[in-house]
Amino acid sequence: MPLRLEIKRKLAQRSERVKSVDLHPTEPWILASMYTGSVCIWNYQSQTMAKSFEVTELPVRSAKFVARKQWVVAGADDMFIRVYNYNTMDKVKVFEAHTDYIRCVAVHPTLPYMLSSSDDMLIKLWDWEKGWVCTQIFEGHSHYVMQVTFNPKDTNTFASASLDRTIKIWNLGSPDPNFTLDAHQKGVNCVDYFTGGDKPYLITGSDDHTAKVWDYQTKSCVQTLEGHTHNVSAVCFHPDLPIIITGSEDGTVRIWHANTYRLENTLNYGLERVWAIGYMKGSRRIVIGYDEGTIMVKIGREVPVASMDNSGKIICAKQNEIQTVNIKSVGADFEVTDGERLPLAVKELGTCDLYPQSLKHNPNGRFVVVCGDGEYIIYTALAWRNRSFGSALECVWSSDGEYAIRESTSKIKIFSKSFQEKRSVRPTFSAEHIFGGTLLAMCSNDFICFYDWAECRMIRRIDVTVKNLYWAESGDLVAIASDTSFYILKYNRDVVQPYLDSGRPVDEQGVEDAFELLHETNERVRTGIWVGDCFIYNNSSWRLNYCVGGEVTTMFHLDRPMYLLGYLASQSRVYLIDKEFNVMGYTLLLSLIEYKTLVMRGDLERANETFSSIPKEHHNSVARFLESRGMVEEALEVATDPDYRFELAIQLGKLDIAQEIAAEVQSESKWKQLGKLALSTGKLAMAEVCMMHALDLSGLLLLYSSLGDAEGISRLASLSKQQGKNNVAFLCLFLLGKLEDCLQLLVESNRIPEAALMARSYLPSKVSEIVEIWRKDLIKVNPKAAESLADPREYSNLFEDWELSLSVESKVAETMGVYPPAEDYLNHADRSQMTLVDAFRSMQVEDEEPLENGDVYHGAAEPNGLDQNLEQNGEEGSQEEAVVVDADSTYGAVLVNCNEPEEEWVLTPDH
Numbered sequence: 001m002p003l004r005l006e007i008k009r010k011l012a013q014r015s016e017r018v019k020s021v022d023l024h025p026t027e028p029w030i031l032a033s034m035y036t037g038s039v040c041i042w043n044y045q046s047q048t049m050a051k052s053f054e055v056t057e058l059p060v061r062s063a064k065f066v067a068r069k070q071w072v073v074a075g076a077d078d079m080f081i082r083v084y085n086y087n088t089m090d091k092v093k094v095f096e097a098h099t100d101y102i103r104c105v106a107v108h109p110t111l112p113y114m115l116s117s118s119d120d121m122l123i124k125l126w127d128w129e130k131g132w133v134c135t136q137i138f139e140g141h142s143h144y145v146m147q148v149t150f151n152p153k154d155t156n157t158f159a160s161a162s163l164d165r166t167i168k169i170w171n172l173g174s175p176d177p178n179f180t181l182d183a184h185q186k187g188v189n190c191v192d193y194f195t196g197g198d199k200p201y202l203i204t205g206s207d208d209h210t211a212k213v214w215d216y217q218t219k220s221c222v223q224t225l226e227g228h229t230h231n232v233s234a235v236c237f238h239p240d241l242p243i244i245i246t247g248s249e250d251g252t253v254r255i256w257h258a259n260t261y262r263l264e265n266t267l268n269y270g271l272e273r274v275w276a277i278g279y280m281k282g283s284r285r286i287v288i289g290y291d292e293g294t295i296m297v298k299i300g301r302e303v304p305v306a307s308m309d310n311s312g313k314i315i316c317a318k319q320n321e322i323q324t325v326n327i328k329s330v331g332a333d334f335e336v337t338d339g340e341r342l343p344l345a346v347k348e349l350g351t352c353d354l355y356p357q358s359l360k361h362n363p364n365g366r367f368v369v370v371c372g373d374g375e376y377i378i379y380t381a382l383a384w385r386n387r388s389f390g391s392a393l394e395c396v397w398s399s400d401g402e403y404a405i406r407e408s409t410s411k412i413k414i415f416s417k418s419f420q421e422k423r424s425v426r427p428t429f430s431a432e433h434i435f436g437g438t439l440l441a442m443c444s445n446d447f448i449c450f451y452d453w454a455e456c457r458m459i460r461r462i463d464v465t466v467k468n469l470y471w472a473e474s475g476d477l478v479a480i481a482s483d484t485s486f487y488i489l490k491y492n493r494d495v496v497q498p499y500l501d502s503g504r505p506v507d508e509q510g511v512e513d514a515f516e517l518l519h520e521t522n523e524r525v526r527t528g529i530w531v532g533d534c535f536i537y538n539n540s541s542w543r544l545n546y547c548v549g550g551e552v553t554t555m556f557h558l559d560r561p562m563y564l565l566g567y568l569a570s571q572s573r574v575y576l577i578d579k580e581f582n583v584m585g586y587t588l589l590l591s592l593i594e595y596k597t598l599v600m601r602g603d604l605e606r607a608n609e610t611f612s613s614i615p616k617e618h619h620n621s622v623a624r625f626l627e628s629r630g631m632v633e634e635a636l637e638v639a640t641d642p643d644y645r646f647e648l649a650i651q652l653g654k655l656d657i658a659q660e661i662a663a664e665v666q667s668e669s670k671w672k673q674l675g676k677l678a679l680s681t682g683k684l685a686m687a688e689v690c691m692m693h694a695l696d697l698s699g700l701l702l703l704y705s706s707l708g709d710a711e712g713i714s715r716l717a718s719l720s721k722q723q724g725k726n727n728v729a730f731l732c733l734f735l736l737g738k739l740e741d742c743l744q745l746l747v748e749s750n751r752i753p754e755a756a757l758m759a760r761s762y763l764p765s766k767v768s769e770i771v772e773i774w775r776k777d778l779i780k781v782n783p784k785a786a787e788s789l790a791d792p793r794e795y796s797n798l799f800e801d802w803e804l805s806l807s808v809e810s811k812v813a814e815t816m817g818v819y820p821p822a823e824d825y826l827n828h829a830d831r832s833q834m835t836l837v838d839a840f841r842s843m844q845v846e847d848e849e850p851l852e853n854g855d856v857y858h859g860a861a862e863p864n865g866l867d868q869n870l871e872q873n874g875e876e877g878s879q880e881e882a883v884v885v886d887a888d889s890t891y892g893a894v895l896v897n898c899n900e901p902e903e904e905w906v907l908t909p910d911h
Contacts, residue, residue, distance in 0.1 A: 007267070011044045015040070016035055017035035021294065025065070028046075030294060033060035038055060039055055055074050055082055061076065061103055061104070062075045064105055064107050100118050101118060102118050109155055113125055113126065113172070115158060117148045121142065121144065121145060137175075143164035150193075163207075181204075184208045184212065185208040190204065191204050192235050196239060196242075196319050203237055207232075209232060213225070225256055225261060229250040236277050238286075240281065240283075241258075241300055242320075245277055250273075251274065259355065259373075282580070284301075286298075304581055306359065307361045308327075308361070308566040311328070312566075314577070320351050321348070322348075323581075327568065329345055342585065352377065358372070362401055363399055363401055366382075375389065375392060396436030399475055402415060406431060411426055429442075435466075435468075439453070459511060460509070466481070467482055467483060476490060476493070477535075488518045518550065521550070528564060531569075531588070532590075543557050549597075549600035553621065553624075555574075556586050595611055596622075596625050611638070620644055622635075632652055633652060649661060655686060671693040676699070697716065701713070708821060713735055714736060716728070717729050717732035721745070729745060730746070736819075740766070756774050764809055
């Protein structure tokens with residue numbers, strides 16, 4: 001049976017012929033050396049070229065990262081080795097290393113050593129801490145030395161592959177090889193060591209089109225891998241997966257099972273010949289160098305194979321090694337921090353006879369089923385003894401300890417708790433997955449079918465693409481996860497069981513009311529578990545969330561990929577594991593989940609009893625949950641965060657509570673928000689208090705001017721000046737009729753031209769004083785303009801009605817500071833239709849002595865300004881001299897033109 005490893009292409013870059021590739025251990029970089037003489041660094045996350053080195057005009061056949069020194073080391077056909085700093089792009093060292101093409105460079109994993117092999121048939125050891133001196137030469141090959149590689153299990157030894165058809169094993173410090181393997185019928189191009197487990201294995205690739213696995217202790221060939229149709233140019237044992245990867249000049253990359261040597265997959269990306277394969281421990285990424293570019297693929301999932309039982313015991317598989325840790329072994333004196341790696345003591349439990357791809361405890365935690373290599377084995381969890389096994393692609397548990405296996409897409413078998421086969425089922429569709437739990441579920445690519453465990457009767461078919469399935473322990477709720485969302489469904493067993501017991505036939509859709517859709521959430525679930533009626537999951541953005549009643553709450557933002565193991569109610573913590581098998585815990589209170597569950601069920605009495613056990617720091621979470629349920633008043637009662645309580649109080653219209661909170665936190669924004677709301681609801685006293693706290697001067701101006709509150713406006717004027725809000729201060733002073741203060745404010749604000757214009761309109765007696773200030777200020781900038789300013793004391797003829805305006809100013813000054821009530825506005829409304837000059841003149845006329853018969857007016861009746869008010873026979877006119885002949889106040893005054901006595905002029909009474 002196949003490994004079923006998922007293979008995804010992560011990068012594809014066209015380029016010149018690639019002769020070697022390497023992966024950086026920490027940066028997302030691929031190092032590729034080219035036949036054209038350059039070396040490139042590709043960033044596989046951004047899919048761009050990060051750096052490029054023009055090394056030489058001849059082929060660069062090998063280049064490696066030296067991450068601990070931030071170097072790139074390259075060997076080329078010009079026989080030179082070059083060392084670059086990949087951060088600064090500077091050359092660190094250039095030296096001639098061999099007398100022929102350099103085929104390979106290999107960096108020692110810990111010591112400051114580097115090996116180089118060449119067509120001159122020599123291998124040389126270089127020490128960069130001694131100035132790159134050659135400390136040893138290894139002679140013995142009789143043809144080109146194509147590759148050298150250090151043994152990861154014993155870094156004092158290394159292997160070399162040569163076109164003389166041999167593999168030689170060497171020790172650093174010894175000039176002669178330990179032994180030689182006559183490996184192939186033709187030249188050997190590549191060699192790699194097995195890194196996992198205890199097997200002392202090598203793999204070699206040759207021009208005889210084969211790859212061979214060797215036991216270097218017995219010096220025997222373990223397996224020959226046949227299938228390539230051209231020279232095998234690159235080979236590797238994957239350090240984490242049970243696979244061997246071979247690349248050939250036939251353009252294909254073949255993936256073989258490292259234990260069974262079965263061909264698992266063949267990759268062909270159409271980029272011509274394969275020259276190099278790069279990999280790295282701890283990563284599932286594989287890089288392949290071709291004639292026409294570079295490909296990166298990701299093999300398998302990085303989800304750790306691990307399972308936790310209800311008591312906190314975790315069993316995990318690292319390749320075939322099975323280990324166990326116990327969360328409860330962490331001492332009570334150790335302070336556990338959310339997200340911190342737990343210091344767990346690892347215990348070796350045993351080995352597995354197959355490569356585990358999944359591992360799962362049964363419901364009571366006594367047994368563990370392991371699946372992989374197309375087989376399953378059930379072990380006892382404590383002693384790791386084999387209890388049952390067989391062929392299966394998948395194995396799943398029922399909620400009460402039975403299990404089912406999927407032998408193929410067309411055959412499912414169900415077993416009892418005693419490991420006896422109960423039933424064999426052949427579904428009418430292609431079963432791509434099965435899931436356990438309360439019901440047995442079988443999935444095709446387009447739908448899922450649920451069956452009862454007892455008789456495998458159809459319960460319900462649901463048309464949805466299923467990635468995973470999670471049952472709540474109660475068996476009443478199930479989460480179905482698809483590629484982009486998940487669905488929470490309620491299983492109505494009270495409907496299903498009577499229907500099945502009745503003997504009525506079930507059609508291909510099953511029992512119609514078997515499931516009820518409760519909630520749909522548009523998030524991708526990576527892993528999930530149920531705690532009561534609460535579904536805990538991490539999503540595609542690596543946020544740890546929980547969902548109760550359709551309401552999703554983010555518990556934590558995870559800083560790296562982590563996968564859910566389970567929940568321990570005794571510790572109120574949910575546990576996760578990362579791909580390095582580190583275990584972390586995060587707090588999630590059971591009482592909080594119980595409270596939300598009871599609220600969802602409408603049992604508010606019990607919910608209130610549970611609430612008392614929830615720590616105060618979680619009350620805001622409760623409040624937000626209640627708000628989402630429309631229970632805003634209850635949310636306000638339990639919320640502790642002032643900002644949130646303020647929002648709720650505003651939402652409910654409880655302005656008194658909002659005012660208390662605003663007074664408590666003294667937030668300007670809150671005072672302002674509350675002030676506007678109070679104003680809009682007619683609570684003017686509260687609005688004034690809020691606006692004063694918020695220093696909302698514009699709002700206060702609107703409030704006081706609307707109320708006709710002269711005292712308030714006066715206070716506001718002082719406050720505005722203190723706050724530097726001169727616009728508001730000016731308006732306040734102007735409304736109060738404090739014109740001199742307005743003028744002074746303009747001068748202090750350096751608004752001198754505006755001050756002069758205002759004085760001309762309202763305080764003509766101050767014009768000369770302001771003009772003098774203006775002139776002094778303007779002379780600094782433009783003396784000519786300053787000289788052109790006219791002072792009315794010197795040029796009164798330039799200022800129309802100047803004397804009249806002076807007299808009016810003195811008259812108006814008597815009424816300044818008198819503030820009639822707002823209702824008196826109607827008596828003054830019509831004055832707004834008069835021009836300022838008309839108003840001044842009217843005031844002058846009303847202020848004159850009563851007219852008497854015989855009064856004589858000369859000229860145009862100046863300076864009394866009567867010329868505009870005279871009518872000749874009902875029409876306007878003017879005269880040289882007139883005499884009053886009828887001073888009847890009812891009709892005004894009748895004037896007779898002295899020059900033309902027959903002409904009469906009338907002064908109307910309304911002026």
